[in-house]
Amino acid sequence: MTIDEIRENFALLDEWDDRYRYVIELGRTLDPMPEQQHSAANKVQGCASQVWLSRQIDRSRNEPRLNYLGDSDAHIVRGLIAILLTLYSGRTPQQILATDAIAVFDEFGFRDHLTPQRSNGLRAMVERIRSDARQALAAAS
Template sequence: MLKMAQTAGTGTPDIDDIIENFSLLDDWDDRYRYVIELGRGLVPLPDADRTDANKVQGCTSQVWLATAVERGPDGPVLDFIGDSDAHIVRGLVAILLAMVSGRRASEILSADPIALFEKLGLREHLTPQRSNGFRSMVGRIRADAQAALAGA
C-alpha cells in the first residue's frame, strides 16, 4: 500500500514516502501513473504566481516555481509552490518540492535532487528534454536558496 503523508504546504507526500512508494512499484507504467498522481496532488498555483519571473527557463514545458522565504533563527527557510502545463512534469515538480520545500537554504544547497532523480530511475525513463528541464528546476531552486542566504 502506498504511503501518502503530506509534506507541509505542497500537497505532496513526504520524500521518504515517495522513495518507498517507488520501490513498491515494479512496472514503469505504474511508476509513470504514480508520478502523474503526485502532480495532481500539488497545491494549485495561484494565477498571480504564473509570472515570467516565476517561469523556469530551460524547460520544454511551461514550469513555474514561486518561492517564499521565512527568516528563522537557524537561517532562511524556503517554501515552494509550483506547477506545469504537462502532467509528467507536474509530477516531477511534486517530487522536487517534496525534497526541498520547507527546508533551510543550507539544507537545500547540500541536497542532491539529481542523485534522487537517478536513484528513482527517472533519468533513464524520461526524454532528455524532461531530464534537462528537471535540472533547470533544480538550478532555479538552488539559486533561490543562495539568494536567501545572501540576504540573511
C-alpha cells in the same frame, strides 16, 4: 508526504507505466498556484513544457526557510515538481544546497526514463531552487 514515503511507493512499483501513473498522481497533490503567480518572473527557462516555481521566504524562525509553489502544463512534469518540492520546500538554504535532487531522481531511475528535454527541464528546476538558496544565504550574511 516525505521523500522516504515516495521512495517506498516507487519500490513497490515494478513497471514504468505504473511509476509514471504514480508520478502523475503526485502532481495532482500539488497545492494550487494562484493565476497571478504564473508570471514571467516565476517561469523556469530551459523546460520543454511550461513550468512555474514561486518562492516565499519564511523568516519567522532563526534560519530562513524557502517555501515553494509549483505548476506545469504537463502532468508528468507536475509530478516531478511534486517530488522536487517534497525534497526542497520548507527547507533552509543550507539544507537545500546539501540535497542532491538529481541523485534522488537517478536513484528512482528517471535518468533512463525521461527524455533529454525533460531531464534538462528537471536540471533547470533544481538549479533555480539552488540559486534561490544561494541568494537567500547571501542576503542573510
